[in-house]
Amino acid sequence: MELVTIEGKWDFNYTYFAGESASRFFHELRENQRIMGTRCTKCEKLLVPARAYCDVCMSVTDEWVEVGPEGTLETFTIITTAFPGLPKPPIVMAYVTLDGADTALINLVHGMDLSDIEKAAQKLNALPRVRVEFIDEPKGRITDFSFKLI
């Protein structure tokens, strides 16, 4: 007897509302090529990406502050599988704390020679300084920028 298997696929459309804070963060990326954070009114930490509230203090943020464009790499991984919309693997993904920020930002690190993964890892292990680099035509998305070793 043949044991039956049924194929399935979920393919629904959603429209996610990013909200005012994220929209302004993305607007700043597209129009001014700068990374913005917002300051928590209670713990006074500068939270990046900018957001409406601090979920540690459960307080609203007020002040908008530009961070970077340089920062320090905190940790990284090197990914060898492909993902639509991203460069061909291997790619480096890292947490970077931009100058002035109190939280880290995840994004890709570009412009490294990855022909020797161990060698590249050694370089990143030294927690190098990085600089934010924007794409030529920013679209107001998180993929508008990446990090580059200084």
Next chain:
Amino acid sequence: MTDAADVYIEGVAIELSWADRTRSLTELIFTTVSKAVDDAGRGYEGIDSVVLAAHDLVDGRSLSSMVTAPAAGAYLRDEVRYSDDGAGAFAAAVARIEADEAERSIVAAWGRASEHDVEEFSRALFDRIFLAPLGLEELHVSALNAQKWRIDGGDASHVETAQARRATAAKANPRALHAGGKRSTPAYPLASDHLPLWADVVAAVVISKRPSGVRIKGLGLSSEPSWLGDRGVAKAPALKRAAQRALSEAQIGVDEIELFEIDGMTLYDEAIALEAIGLAATGEGMRSLAHDPRCNPSGGSMAGYGVPAMGLARIVEATLQLRGAAGPVQQGRPRTAMASGQSVTAAQTQTVVVLEAA
């Protein structure tokens, strides 16, 4: 005299399999829940509630509980559905019994990795606005944590020994997955055998106030910020807090615990977790995983992994150890054990349970 608030684990069962075409998901659930009820030894007498841990995206069934809950014994019973890890569901079930809202409960958790694309599922979990466009996956977060642990001076000289010990334990564990399963592609610094062995997992327990072999001594839950960049990378602060709460409720120090079944997706996650619960000093978790026989005798994520069932799976393994019924992986005759489970997404929420042989 027994404390009126004490809750006991009466029965446990766990089954790991891989792409068993002879059984549907509901049949897998039915089998394991029936075994847990049999293990408790008095049928469905007095069972008035079920708490389920399952995830619609894992199951690939919208409102999956409609189909799966009756397979876990929910018919005409009070049903609570927890869309996250099984240890969290266990904590909810215990609280309901302590509050006299339920008398005797089934807790069941499952995840069938063979039915879906694990990476696709993982990417679907992350924040849509900031993270999804980067293609972030659960194992990338594990890799970022692992590397941070190494950068911060974690003693990586024990990685190979720890991994070998996990492999030996998983091979000896009769409840582990011994055929089939699959592994994802590792991201640096992880190697293939550091990754979880994806499996079809169903775990179930029966709990009540009737004195039985294993007593629940302490419970703790905690959660981290949703923004990954706000977190204490490689420090697992939520697990630390949950462990402190569970230990404080149990009025016991971590050094007095004789057995640990601590959830982590990868080798490094397990090592970091041993530091967070306070068993190992910062940077020394890998040494404990390599040399301390109390730590994850089940083989951890090497033995087979299926979210969101792993917290409950750890509770089952710890219970069997306390009963002296863990088989070839039995570690002496421990009197106290700690088990933990982490949430489906990037270990954001952690549950810690302290158990005692009654």
